[in-house]
Amino acid sequence: MTAAREAFITAMRQVAATVTVVTTDGPAGQAGATVSAFTSLSADPPSVLVCLKADSGIARAVRGNGVFCVNVLPEDAVEMAQAFAGVFDHERDSRFQGVEFSNTEFGPILARATAFTCSLNHRHVHGSHAICIGDVTGISNAGEKPLTYMSGSFHIVRPRQI
Numbered sequence: 001m002t003a004a005r006e007a008f009i010t011a012m013r014q015v016a017a018t019v020t021v022v023t024t025d026g027p028a029g030q031a032g033a034t035v036s037a038f039t040s041l042s043a044d045p046p047s048v049l050v051c052l053k054a055d056s057g058i059a060r061a062v063r064g065n066g067v068f069c070v071n072v073l074p075e076d077a078v079e080m081a082q083a084f085a086g087v088f089d090h091e092r093d094s095r096f097q098g099v100e101f102s103n104t105e106f107g108p109i110l111a112r113a114t115a116f117t118c119s120l121n122h123r124h125v126h127g128s129h130a131i132c133i134g135d136v137t138g139i140s141n142a143g144e145k146p147l148t149y150m151s152g153s154f155h156i157v158r159p160r161q162i
Helices: 003-010 057-065 078-084
Strands: 020-024 030-033 038-041 046-053 065-074 114-126 130-139 147-150 152-158
Touching: 020 046, 020 057, 020 078, 030 046, 030 078, 046 057, 046 065, 046 114, 057 065, 057 114, 057 130, 065 130, 078 147, 130 147
Parallel strands: none
Antiparallel strands: 020 030, 020 065, 038 046, 046 130, 065 114, 114 130, 147 152
């Protein structure tokens, strides 16, 4: 027996997640998309996983390129998160238009993002999404507080004063 879809969605809206942009570049082209399903998987070896909508351009590009970069956005990067979520696709030629980034062989590292460059180790499709496991090849730690998303809006993280 599975949980009701609407109950699942409602409950998951209460789970805060860091806002990340997955980027990739290579033979299958450059692509980027905002993703909230990102987590560490293992420290031995260092690896992460991201979940990408299986039929999306970013999922096809990651699969074709065999590499990706996870960019954890800084707390003031709401417009960047929206851009890579496709909000401005109708008015921009590229999601990278106007965005400061550094090119790597794994995909662009966005300015002020904490980034994990990864080689695609395994891809598994479950339901509507592709679970992509990446072996971390490099880290760019920006030291910024992360942007988070919960209940349909963006939030910032602050320590609780005790």
